[in-house]
Amino acid sequence: MKRIFYICAFPLLLSVSSCESFLDEQPVSELSADKFWKNQDDVVAGIAGMYDGLQSVVSERYIDWGEGRSDNFMHGPTSTREVKFSFNGLTADLPQLNWDNLYVTVLRANLAINYIPGITGGDLTQGAKNHYLAQAYAMRAYCHFTAVKLWGDVPLLLEPVSDRNLKIERTPADVVLAQVVEDLNTAASLANPANASVYEINIGSIYAILADAYMWQKDYASAIQATDKLQQLNRYTLAKTPLEWNMIFTNPNNAKEAIWSLFWSFEQDGSNELAARIGSSTNTSNYEMDGALLDKWELQKKDFRRYLTYDTLQAASGSISDIYKHYPLEGGVQTLPQQTQAVVQNSLYRLSDILLMRAEALNKLGGDANKEAAIAILNQIKTRAGVAPVSADQFASQQELETAILDERQLELFAEGKRWFDLRRTDRVIDVMDPVLRRRQEQRGVGVTGFGDPGFILFPISRDALNENDNLAQNPPYSR
Amino acid sequence: MHKYIQLKSFSRTILTGIVLLLLALPAWAQVKVTGKVTSSEGEALVGVTVIVQGTSTGASTDIDGMYALTVPSPSSVLVFSYVSFQTKTVTVGNQATINVTLAADSRTLSEVVVVGYGTQDARDVTGSIVSVSAEKINERQPVDIYDALQGQAAGVQINSDSRPGAESSIRIRGTSTLEGGVNPLFVVDGVPMDNIDGINPNDVQSIEILKDAASAAIYGSRSANGVIIVTTKRGVQGKPKIDVRYNHMMSQLAHKLPVANASDRRVFERKMRGDAVNSPLNADSLNPAFNADNDLQDMITRMARRHQLDFTVSGASDKLNYYTSLGYLDDEGIILNSWAKQVRARVNITYKATDRFEFGNRMQFSYQTENRINEGFVLRQATQRPPTFRVYLPDGTLAPIIAGRRNPLAEALLRKNEYQTYSANVYNYLTYQIADGLKLTSDFNIRVNYGDRLHFTPKLVNNNVNSGGYSNSLGTYWMQQNYLNYDKTFWNDHAFSAVLGVSTEQWVDKSSQIEGSNYVTESIITSNAIGNKSLSDIYNDESRHSLAGIFGRLGYNYKGRYMVNLVVRRDGSSRFGKNNRWGTFPSASVGWRFSDESFMAWTSRVLDDGKLRLSYGETGNERIGNYDALERYTFGGNYYNGVLGIVPSRMMSNDNLSWETTKQLNVGLDLTFLKNRVTFTADYYDKITEDLLYGAPLPGEIGYTSTRVNVGSIQNKGLEFTLNTYPIRNSNLTWNLSYNMAFNQSTVRQLFNGVPMITSGRWYLEEGGAVGDFYGYDHLGVYAYNESNAYTPEGVRLTPVFNEGGNFAHYMLHEQQYTGEVKQMQMPNGISKGGDVIWHDANGDFVIDDKDRVILGNAQPKFIAGIYNQVNYRNFSLAFSFYTQWGNKIYNKGRYEQAGLRTTNITPDKNFIHAAWEHPGDVTNVPRAVIANNTTMNNMPELSSFFLEDGSFVRLRNVKLTYTFDESLTSRIKLKGLSIYAYGNNLLTWTNYSWYDPEISLGSPLSMGEDNGRYPRARQAGLGLNLNF
DSSP: OHHHHHHHHHHHHHHHHTHHHHTOOOOSSSEEGGGSSOSHHHHHHHHHHHHHHHHHHHHHHHHHHHTTTSTTEEEOTTOSHHHHHHTTOOOTTOGGGOOHHHHHHHHHHHHHHHHGGGOOSTTOOHHHHHHHHHHHHHHHHHHHHHHHHHHSSBOOOOSOOOOTTOOOOOBOHHHHHHHHHHHHHHHHHHSOTTOOOTTSOOHHHHHHHHHHHHHHHTOHHHHHHHHHHHHHTOOOOOOOSHHHHHHHHHOGGGOTTEEEEOOOOHHHHOOOTHHHHHOOSSSOOSEEEOHHHHHHHHTOTTOHHHHHHBOGGGGGGTOOOOBOTTSOEETTEEOOOOGGGOOOOOEEEEHHHHHHHHHHHHHHHOSHHHHHHHHHHHHHHHHHHTOOOOOGGGOOSHHHHHHHHHHHHHHHTTTSSOHHHHHHHTTOHHHHHHHHHHHHHHHHTSOOOOSOOGGGGSOOOOHHHHHHOTTOOOOTTOOO | OOEEETTGGGHHHHHHHHHHHHHHSOTTOOEEEEEEEEETTSOBOSSOEEEETTSSOEEEOOTTSEEEEEESSTTOEEEEEOTTBOOEEEEOTTOSBOOEEEOBOTTOOOEEEEOSSSEEEGGGOOSOEEEEEHHHHHTTOOSSHHHHHTTTSTTEEEEOOOSTTOOOEEEESSOOOSSSOOSOEEEETTEEESOOTTOOGGGEEEEEEEOSHHHHGGGGGGOTTOEEEEEEOOOOBEEEEEEEEEEEEEEEESOOOOOOOHHHHHHHHHHHHTOSSOOSSOTTTTOGGGOOOOOHHHHHBOOEEEEEEEEEEEEEOSSEEEEEEEEEEEEEOSBTTOEEEEEEEEEEEEEEOSSSEEEEEEEEEEEEEEEOOOHIIIIIHHHHSOTTSOSBOTTSSBOOOBTTBOOHHHHHHHOEEEEEEEEEEEEEEEEEEEETTEEEEEEEEEEEEEEEEEEEEOGGGTTTOOEEEEEEEEEEEEEEEEEEEEEEEETTTEEEEEEEEEEEEEEEEEEEEEEEEEESOSSOOSGGGEEEEOGGGOEEEEEEEEEEEEEEEEEEEETTTEEEEEEEEEEEETTSOTTSOEEEEEEEEEEEOGGGSGGGGGGTTTEEEEEEEEEEEEEEEOOSOTTTTSOEEEOSSOEETTEEOOEEOSEEOOTTOOOEEEEEEEEEEEEEETTTTEEEEEEEEEEEEESOEEEEEOOGGGTOOEEEEEOOEEEEEEEEEEEEEEEEESSSEEEEEEEEEEEEEEEEEEOGGGOOEEETTTEEEOTTSOTTEEEEBOEEEEOSSGGGOOBOTTSOBOEEEEOTTSOEEEEEETTEEEOSOOBOOEETTEEOOTTSEEEOOTTSSSBOSGGGOEEEEESSOSEEEEEEEEEEETTEEEEEEEEEEESOEEEEHHHHHHHSOOSTTSOOOHHHHHHBOOSTTOOOSBOOOOHHHHHHHOSSOSSBGGGEEEOOEEEEEEEEEEEEOOHHHHGGGTOSEEEEEEEEEEEEEEEOOOSSOSOOOOOOGGGOSEEOSOOOOEEEEEEEEEEEO
16 A cells, blocks of 8 residues: 555655646846846947937937827828827827827936946946937937927936836926936936947937927027037038938938937838828828918929928929928939838937028027028028028017027928927917918818817826826827 | 536437347346326327436337336336436336326436536526537537537627637627636536547537636636636446447538639729720730739639547446447548648546445547648639639749739638647546545646647748748646535435535646748758758747645525535636735625515416525736746847847836736626427626736837736626527427527726837727727728818818719708818828818818827627527427627738739729729729828728628528437338438528628627638538437
8 A cells, every 4th residue: 555655655655746846937038127237238229228218219209209299280081090199189099199209218217217227347438438328318318308288297207117007197398398408418427429320329419409498488598509519510411412301311421411220120120100100001091281381392492402401393282292302312313112111310419400400599599690590590590492592681580580580490400300399399389370270271161260278288198098097197088 | 517417418329229138138037017198188208218216228119108028027117218308117016017197306407517526406506607518519510619609698609710720719798808718617527628539529518608707717816717627428328339420511612702804804904004995905905914814813722621520339237337438530621732630539437436435537649630722812812813823834833923912812822821739638536425525626727738839831822932840839737626516415405515625727838930041942841941940930948837825615405496515716826926926816696586585376387486696706818928927138139249148028027017907897697488388588797807918008218118917907798688488399390489688788897007009000099998899990981082082171071063074063961052261181292182081081081191090890709699409390300509709800901912903913902993093083092002092092991891791690500300210110221310411500690791701700809890801711512420329
């Protein structure tokens, strides 16, 4: 009987004894968290991951967020969601309102900020560490800044979260903006001034974002200071020829005007979503150029930006569905990519943008000297494009000059995700969009209601975000 | 689980084979015996097995109940056995004629049910188990096990996919999980498997479906969705038996959709333009590209053929039992260029080395290859593309994409998407009889699956850019189990059984992939020809999973009248958080055979057997990602500027992640009446899944989008009935009719923080709702006039009245003129007019927006039922069965894609075009066919109740007529048995569903019931032949 017992018990014991280690399977093709953020390689990969997060945001939302609601674009003939952008009828269910990718990038920046200081040994110098940290701070600032521009009050995240039950509240927009400025100043102090890669955040792009942020704070003196610092780097000059201008978008690495562009490679990143939105050879675009803007372009036949931005032959049909500004000139012709094969080096900041912003700030500060300086910048941009310059006596008020600057920005920075934010920054959303919307409503034969409630200036918060976090409140008058 | 029906399922052919064998024996046999076997009513019994005890010598009775055989000596003992009758033994002595009368066996069949690590007498089952025998499987000419099971067991919903080589979906007793894996566990000859694709249904001896928790709990952590036990065939005592089966089938499209022809297309164009007259010409009447009138459905479908050939050799001696089979299946699909081929082989060997020691193995090998067409580009384009567009260029080559519409014929013929799967499973076991009733089994199983896929899209079908790729995967699995079985009966009436064992398992999965575009040449499509390799799609990876368990079962049975079974299993899984790796799954069940009680004696004339069953148990589910519990950094696709980035997983870790537990109560009743002519089984179950495993959405602002949690609960309650009858049973004619039906009702009881989940904007999961609730806008009709959009402030619609000049006069309400305030329904982009859809304004604010979405229906059927008939008359046998699913909704997404008025070139179906609103006053439920009108007024949002259809159907599932030749005839051509048959599958379907077929794949629990225009179902008919040597 004893023997039987042993026969029975032996295999049972054998199997059970080593169970705990048997059941401890560690990932083979993924990295468990305790093995990461240990050395320079990890930092390089972690920072690349951070940029990768922003890539997906910019690829998808460049136009949706920056211009979809503005007078630059009208929805395409087969778009159903974009109709809501063109007719100021955003609803909380739209996928375009999802901010997850933006905050995924914030998390990646926060992890870098959290872990990089603790990495010791190896070849990683303090200077190199600081420059990586500068990029992380500036990235966090850029993401929060983008969120504020869209939604006003937004969640502010300054460290990585590990609590699944955390339900963070929205922080007032001015507090977030102050934090953005603080992060950018931190970044500026940490950045290595020698680093000048256009595809990475460097001291130049930090000043550019900073200038933009001061403009939103309406701190025009500081904005001018930031542009001063940027110009003092002696790194950037305006593109002179049409070919150089096109290179800003197609080969920013060799374009003196480019300050910060996001790198894109078809083989690494697949197709850039921009083609699906505003122009590819294989799909119907989600957006078309607004008719009134097309009329404006068509008055400036000598403007080289015109034929480098869209197919002027299409203009006769009265609508422009394909924007090919972002694609290289080949034998003097630009061709649209296939929707699934688009490569776009999305420009985030370039010198024209910063200079025109500086002009805007100078104009706001007032005084004849500032007005002259502002007009000088405006003319610099106009003459470069082959458009007749303007003179101070054409502008009776600060308001008029600002309009001229904004109009110039509209053409110069068309399809670069800027127009809606320009209108927001200068508090002109209703002034500009109310007549545009009335025109569209009349043409479509629907009830003419104009812009409607001023609360619509902000984007609604996505319903998913509201469902997932009951501490978030919707921007009135949008509904959940 | 597997049920052995002693000798019955070996079918008459085997037995007649034995007779023939005997005839071949040399004449040294000494005693010849003949006789007649009858029932106690005096009827001759056909096919009774007569065997000389302790030998392989035997015979079976013929149509008159007569048998003849030669026995070695007068001391030989003859054993007479027959299904549903008591077995009788007779010593030969000096009798030359032995006539025997067999008494009906009230103990039904002496069936044995496989219950996992052992067997049970079917009479003593206390849980809810359904057995399906080889006979019922064979009546269908199934290509796989799912095909064989549909409609055969109450509470088992199987929806097959019509594509050749496709896997079916299966749910037992409703959907009781969200993302934890919905398939039941398959156990084939004792080996757990994730799928049963490689198993030839002809090799199956029986299938047992363990529905309740108490039965399934012995498989612990993987049993929450039920367990399906497949037992394959073994050899039968005697000389080698060779079977050859062949069948040939033809199939064609069962239901052709009413797509538009060129004339309908012109009507559509008129309606889009708003012209008054219909042009007899196509839109661009001079361009040869736009002036065809193609029936694309006809062009892409064909009469398809299927060949199925199976070859088996089996046999047994005292020590060795063997069964081998080789099967080949060549299955053409009804869509051009879609096909699947399979080779499946099996070797089952059992060797009894000594009285105590036995070993054996079960080996299974399969190879499958398939070309899977792109259903979206072929089928959907065929229904959407204007019929006027040409398909061929003037030179006879296929036309490319025209005006954004793909050429479905080119898509079917030129796009390549080939799959190959090789699979081998080898199971070895040995058993040692330690003492009387005590047996030790130790086994080891190894399985290897290798699959690869080559796909390529040529330039012609893809705007002049080709793309493609290659991927492969290697999965290995091993399992080791040791267990003790103890079975003993004390003092005749007290039967004990016990099992105690351990098991360990591990899975290692590796895969790799390469993708790219711009091949240097289209003649070579291996990856060395890829011009632009897509870096983020090139990788190989590996993932592991291990599982360990200890299990036990204790059964006690008093006189077959009172039965108790206790089962417990404790499992540990590597998938769970380190704090919660182990789970314990107990269950208990009791049975009471009340018909054996003395106070029930008065019923004994009618009621042969009656048993009440009660069981309760907990089962687990661990089917989630291998590393979901861990905090991980991932990489592969996160490049930036030439650097491969490393990023945190979007799923937040959870150290406490643990088992999903399903608690199930089952109450069952088994009744047998009138000498087995009627059996009735009913089960009620209440199944609550707790600690639901799902990816709960997290607030995106924290940087993670989801986390795997154990929160929430779903309940499924239901009733199941099975009725099996023999309305006619005599020596010439037998009619077996069985019916099963199951009702299920599901409720979501709790979710993570109560947060409802909207999946793809079309399904809504909320507490109090049900899994599979469709969510969207309720389409109430179409405004006939602009003035029809008028409501009282309370939301009652007013009727406009027009004067003789056709001008609007006033509104009517309840047949009285209305003069009060008039409200109009507004879309975000304007006021709805004539030809726009009337939407249900759920919140009563006269603005139709996404707040007006409501639950529109549910994707789960209210009941499913199957009817099975088998009629045997002399040499003929006729089997036919019906299957029905009732009360579910299907989102007809194929039609939405076709008739959603998205672009001018997508052509809606004929009915839609002609019914579309055109002039003020048109009364219809189809809105104005103006594309821009749809874009601005959103007449076709997703999801609209207009495209939600009733998915109920009743189907004549299969019919088979078989003729079996008399042995007297077949023996002349040296055959032991020969039968021929004709059969048809899916011959008739009654349904209101408008797309191809209402039987659609069930899909994930979070997105059930969507038919996105899948592979159409075929009507099939075939002929076959079975030969036994």
